[in-house]
Amino acid sequence: MRSDLTYAEAVREALAEALAADERVFLLGEDIGVYGGAFGVTGDLVHRFGPERVRDTPIAELGIVGAAVGAALAGMRPVVEIQFSDFTAQAMDQIVNQAAKIHFMLGGEASVPLVLRAPTGSGTGAAAQHSQSLEAWFAHVPGLKVVMPTTPADAKGLLLAAIDDPNPVIVLEHKLLYRTNGPVPAGAGRVPLGTAAVRRRGADLTIVATGVMVSRALDAADQLAAAGVAATVIDPRTLTPLDADPILASVIETGRLLLVQEAPRTCGYVAELAALVAESRAFGYLRAPIRRLCGLDAPIPYAPQLETACVPQVPEIVTAGGELVKEW
């Protein structure tokens, strides 16, 4: 480990290392050049690697992703930045009908080694069309891999692994995490796709959280510990492929499962985790019903107090966790 980087700096470092290491890698997206990216992620990369490889595009998400699919088919390793994950809706044909299906449809004759990075989630007052958590859309599509890094080290390591991967990988970076700090291994510290991280261990309760909810779950676990409740916090890191074993093993140990996501409840990703546990050998060890804490089934509003009320906050996680342990 060496000195802390922000999450945004860690992403930039991964991009720089990939660009330096492999001629096939290039970046494509809106305002990623001289502007440095809407969230400052690409920074000065255009000055280091040139405008051919750090390529500014018109505002045309479908065209951008389509061009990346074509370039990937032709042997390149494009890394697309979609300015807000909400705008993937504009590019859904190329993501879902093209990128995700080409390897399968073509009988394995071709693959699409494409990475799509997109800032995701609420908390910035950007309202309904710039604040969504759409990971379940992508996790539902066979052929895509979905990554949600929560620490700077994972932001770098998972992105490098995504660029190595021969499949289309969606990397959802939470906007509220970009300025958070953390240690990042020097050099190419890849984090393999499909490996969950156990962020904290405790015998009373298993909390599985995705995205920015991981840090809220950890804060909540601290408060629960002060109240005598020991929680395990598991961060899946990649939603597909999922590393289910640590979750099942922890549920067998604790008998209680609290699932936390920012996205709306109905058909959200953690519903899949609940079903997975219900279908597994861990089910028999449950001492309490599985509980979900999710965003409201509503668009994200603008007003700060409304926005905060839309998605789980630390006190709610503390309350839910405490109830699971004390009542069951």
Place this chain on the structure above:
Amino acid sequence: MTGVSADPDLARQVLGTMWRIRRFEEAVDELFARGLMHGTMHLSIGQEAVPTATCLALRPTDSITSTHRGHGHCIAKGAALDRMMAELLAKRTGYCRGRGGSMHIADVATGNLGANGIVAGGVPIAAGAGLAARLRGTDQVTVSFFGDGAVNEGAWHEGVNLAAIWSLPVVFVCENNQYGMSMPSTKASRTTLAERASGYGIPSTTVDGNDVQQVYDAVTDAVARARSGDGPSFVEAVTYRWKGHSKSDKNLYRTRDEIEQWRERDPITLFEAAASEMGALAAADIDQCREQARQAVRSAVQAAMAAPDADPAELADAVYAK
């Protein structure tokens, strides 16, 4: 410009390709009617001049993106008839191992980056293949085939614009068969299709899509332009599909007279007449081209029929590349 119908070797090649496409699709039509082939498919009978002349203007290392009416593109770019037929017959030896069918045939080895079931889906993909050629410093050209219906899709506009602003080596070939399913192209747009392309600042030209020479000349110019770094062009080839949109089409939106008039302008007959007139092909040569195509398709059907069925056991492992 080379006179395709005046050069005996070229003429034989062109006629052979057109007949292979025609006979392949006639065989498919028959297999379907007899219940031996399932699913859906979109026949390009009547449009054979466009893929044949376009691919004649390309090198083997150049690439194409194709459409859901893509048998002709696939054959003209050099795919093997038996593997195509095997795919359509749901065999393990098919190009897509039975997972793609007619709408998703690709043959990456011959530069065919894939047919596409989504109208205009291949247009930005072609721009991306052009971008890859640019970034790798090769002189490869990509042709994007699409129909008139694609020109009203957002993907078409975004893909053409990207190719235009970056001067990518892409040739956009519009097979204007005049109907997007049942919607006449004249009702779907207030402009001509060529005007659409002109709006993106790229050269556009409209040719008789049933005339091999006209298509070949226009595409050859566009390919030369792309290869020399001058960017994309648009070629509109006006043609006609004799058959319905797909197998379920009752043809309620066009008249018998209209179809008959276009059948009289059969691109194969027109080319045979031109090549005979130029003395490039004798009647015996023409008969031979036709017969060889018939034999090639017949043996493709036989080989495909004898091949093993696609294997469900392989599905679980087919979704992700390793």
